[in-house]
């Protein structure tokens with residue numbers, strides 16, 4: 001291993017421009033071995049570009065990358081068997097069936113045909129084994145693409161929006177697949193637009209925008225640091241707005257036809273006071289999520 | 305990587321080794337399946353050129369063997385000698401007047417009338433070559449008959465025999481020519497389209513991330529093209545040898561195989577060059593057509609090269625197909641030996657090396 005100890009991936013101040021477009025403007029992060037690392041960001045934030053530089057598909061204009069202890073650029077055949085990549089746009093051989101894709105990619109890594117069957121089972125495509133690539137649905141292609149990335153059981157996996165376009169079942173099943181891979185000590189670096197998913201899966205997430213990392217931490221820490229209020233929602237009848245405002249630690253109270261919402265940064269005393277008054281029926285507590293962090297950091301504007 | 309990981313990896317490879325195909329084999333298989341399952345590609349590489357062979361072969365089928373027709377009026381030793389010469393087909397006509405009408409109408413190129421010792425030959429001047437042939441032929445037969453009539457042995461004797469076997473029959477030049485064209489189409493288009501397609505659908509980027517040498521990828525695709533060329537050759541020669549077309553191969557026909565493979569390599573290099581520049585399948589198809597069609601016309605794929613102006617013949621030396629065509633017809637139908645393919649083979653290797661080098665310089669893994 002390199003000087004960075006057990007880092008599987010070390011990205012140091014990389015920059016990358018396409019003509020006038022500054023896609024990545026000084027990104028640094030480090031992914032530990034066995035870590036599940038998420039990169040989040042609006043469209044065009046530079047996630048794909050960052051991943052491709054890390055994989056060794058692109059040469060950064062500036063900065064450096066250490067992948068499994070070596071530099072992935074220029075094309076480094078020594079490290080390639082240990083990395084698995086799913087590109088944002090699926091890459092398939094034309095006119096080949098799902099099984100043949102897996103067999104072909106597998107053979108490039110010296111992996112036998114029985115592994116193809118295993119992978120088809122893993123992503124639930126057993127029934128589609130003999131279906132040509134161009135006759136698979138969008139989500140099925142996506143799952144096949146993930147299977148192709150995992151066929152040689154790599155030590156570090158790069159997945160660019162693997163769950164985009166998947167139905168809820170496939171998405172949950174893929175979570176299990178990824179959790180199992182992580183359970184075997186593999187490193188996963190992935191991008192997603194599903195913040196609940198990132199919150200559930202990732203050890204740490206980086207939130208990117210305009211080619212830069214705005215925040216990088218565990219999902220829990222990011223939410224905590226947002227310092228946003230916890231919202232306690234009560235059934236409206238039996239509780240007056242003025243009475244609610246008088247409770248200890250209440251920041252704000254909003255009411256609508258059906259409910260009363262109390263915003264507080266210290267939910268414990270508020271809940272205790274409510275319990276004292278016997279007003280807990282139908283009570284819901286909504287805390288901030290990663291999504292709130294994301295929107296707080298990146299704003300609500302559309303991206304190009 | 306920990307020791308445990310390493311052991312797991314070893315076990316994994318150990319377990320799967322017996323069934324793992326070599327990357328070269330698996331890539332060749334993938335490319336070959338892609339070709340066979342592409343109906344349009346199959347049509348344009350196998351059936352389309354074959355259609356040309358069938359149509360042109362039938363069209364010109366008896367062109368070479370068709371004999372000159374000659375109207376014959378009356379009878380006598382000269383007419384008998386003409387008949388026996390096998391050089392012309394005599395058509396009996398009742399009277400000289402009637403024969404004259406037929407010549408005027410263009411139904412017959414000429415007629416010969418013999419009444420006693422008087423031989424009359426009348427011909428249509430519209431086709432000078434044919435007229436010359438007829439006059440020469442009849443004159444020869446007449447003077448032969450004259451010599452024989454004197455009862456003396458002839459002082460000069462002429463021994464005339466054909467050198468090239470059946471060289472006049474169109475199927476003999478159509479087969480090597482159209483085969484060269486067919487092979488060039490499949491190799492140029494195959495290389496260019498695969499390259500563009502694999503770049504567009506990201507397969508090339510994906511392969512770049514796999515531990516496989518670029519030469520393995522290239523070699524696999526080239527092997528598929530060579531296989532297709534051999535298949536084309538077999539189908540072509542097989543069809544041309546059917547009795548309807550009547551191709552006759554000369555003894556050392558198998559010398560055409562190495563030439564065919566070398567030609568395929570040079571066309572493949574051309575395709576790689578096209579594919580390196582083309583951004584879309586449409587652009588690649590257009591550019592490939594722009595190269596292959598003029599090359600085929602100028603290289604004598606559809607008609608003998610000696611029918612085009614000299615400067616075009618000189619220009620055609622710049623195309624690999626000209627040399628492939630020449631070498632192949634030499635060994636396939638002109639009964640020549642290994643000497644005849646050495647120069648074409650060397651030239652084709654030269655083309656492959658030079659074009660292949662340029663193509664490797666301009667090769668791109670991805671767009672932009």
Ligand SMILES: Nc1ncnc2c1ncn2[C@@H]1O[C@H](COP(=O)(O)OP(=O)(O)OP(=O)(O)O)[C@@H](O)[C@H]1O
Nearest residue numbers: 018021023041042043044045046047048049050672
């Ligand atoms: N090949 C390219 N040529 C030119 N510009 C590019 C290219 N690829 C990306 N860009 C630009 O670089 C910027 C970052 O793109 P990138 O693909 O990294 O974004 P992303 O975060 O992956 O977005 P998404 O969520 O939509 O996948 C964008 O503004 C995009 O327009």
Ligand SMILES: [Mg+2]
Nearest residue numbers: 047048049088
């Ligand atoms: Mg992207």
